[in-house]
Amino acid sequence: MIRFQQVSKAYRGGRQALQKVDFHLGKGEMAFLTGHSGAGKSTLLKLIAAVERPSDGRIFFNDHDITRIDSHQIPFLRRHIGMIFQDHRLLMDRTVFDNVALPLQIAQSPAGDVKRRVSAALDKVGLLDKAQCLPIQLSGGEQQRVGIARAVVNKPLVVLADEPTGNLDADLSQQMMGLFAEFNRVGVSVLMATHDTSLLSRHSYRRLELHQGSLREVTYGA
Numbered sequence: 001m002i003r004f005q006q007v008s009k010a011y012r013g014g015r016q017a018l019q020k021v022d023f024h025l026g027k028g029e030m031a032f033l034t035g036h037s038g039a040g041k042s043t044l045l046k047l048i049a050a051v052e053r054p055s056d057g058r059i060f061f062n063d064h065d066i067t068r069i070d071s072h073q074i075p076f077l078r079r080h081i082g083m084i085f086q087d088h089r090l091l092m093d094r095t096v097f098d099n100v101a102l103p104l105q106i107a108q109s110p111a112g113d114v115k116r117r118v119s120a121a122l123d124k125v126g127l128l129d130k131a132q133c134l135p136i137q138l139s140g141g142e143q144q145r146v147g148i149a150r151a152v153v154n155k156p157l158v159v160l161a162d163e164p165t166g167n168l169d170a171d172l173s174q175q176m177m178g179l180f181a182e183f184n185r186v187g188v189s190v191l192m193a194t195h196d197t198s199l200l201s202r203h204s205y206r207r208l209e210l211h212q213g214s215l216r217e218v219t220y221g222a
């Protein structure tokens with residue numbers, strides 16, 4: 001589903017964020033992406049969604065080479081990706097409902113479908129009663145859950161999550177992990193960047209670890 005071949009990324013004027021990264025995440029596979037602050041986790045996720053471009057190497061998504069994807073093709077790529085950002089990226093002047101509906105509206109889904117799917121996604125993250133609130137009226141953890149609902153509302157092939165449990169307490173983190181596991185059970189690939197050691201110790205998913213831009217696979221029990 002996602003394949004990196006010798007992928008490097010250097011930001012303009014910045015230091016090397018990723019160095020010769022190789023990995024393959026199969027269809028329906030779930031993995032944690034770990035590493036110290038600044039190790040390159042967000043950069044790796046952004047390269048998959050074509051938010052950033054690699055400096056070197058090749059990236060494949062669903063067998064398509066997206067290394068130098070044309071900008072007009074990016075919306076088609078993103079239709080298959082649910083991205084959960086560290087900073088939520090919600091539209092603060094739109095209701096929770098409208099924020100979650102956004103990917104469906106971009107895909108021009110019929111209004112009846114939008115209502116049904118947004119309600120189902122909000123129900124899953126426990127926020128159905130906040131549908132008409134503005135994000136500012138929600139806590140940080142609730143905003144994060146709106147971001148999760150928005151990422152999964154149009155049934156993507158892949159969920160890319162950047163610290164999705166960062167603002168959640170232990171119980172809610174477990175609940176959200178249960179939700180990701182549920183998506184994964186129905187065939188969605190999930191790649192989740194996290195620092196949350198309690199999640200890592202409780203769940204034995206594959207673990208990819210970045211250290212100063214280089215990737216290694218951590219074997220269970222290591």
Ligand SMILES: Nc1ncnc2c1ncn2[C@@H]1O[C@H](COP(=O)(O)OP(=O)(O)OP(=O)(O)O)[C@@H](O)[C@H]1O
Nearest residue numbers: 011012014015017036037038039040041042043044
């Ligand atoms: N837009 C940018 N311009 C220049 N340098 C950047 C940019 N984004 C990230 N970097 C640099 O690239 C490196 C990797 O950053 P990245 O955000 O991918 O790390 P991270 O592992 O996600 O960190 P954190 O856990 O703190 O979010 C860092 O040295 C960072 O300063």
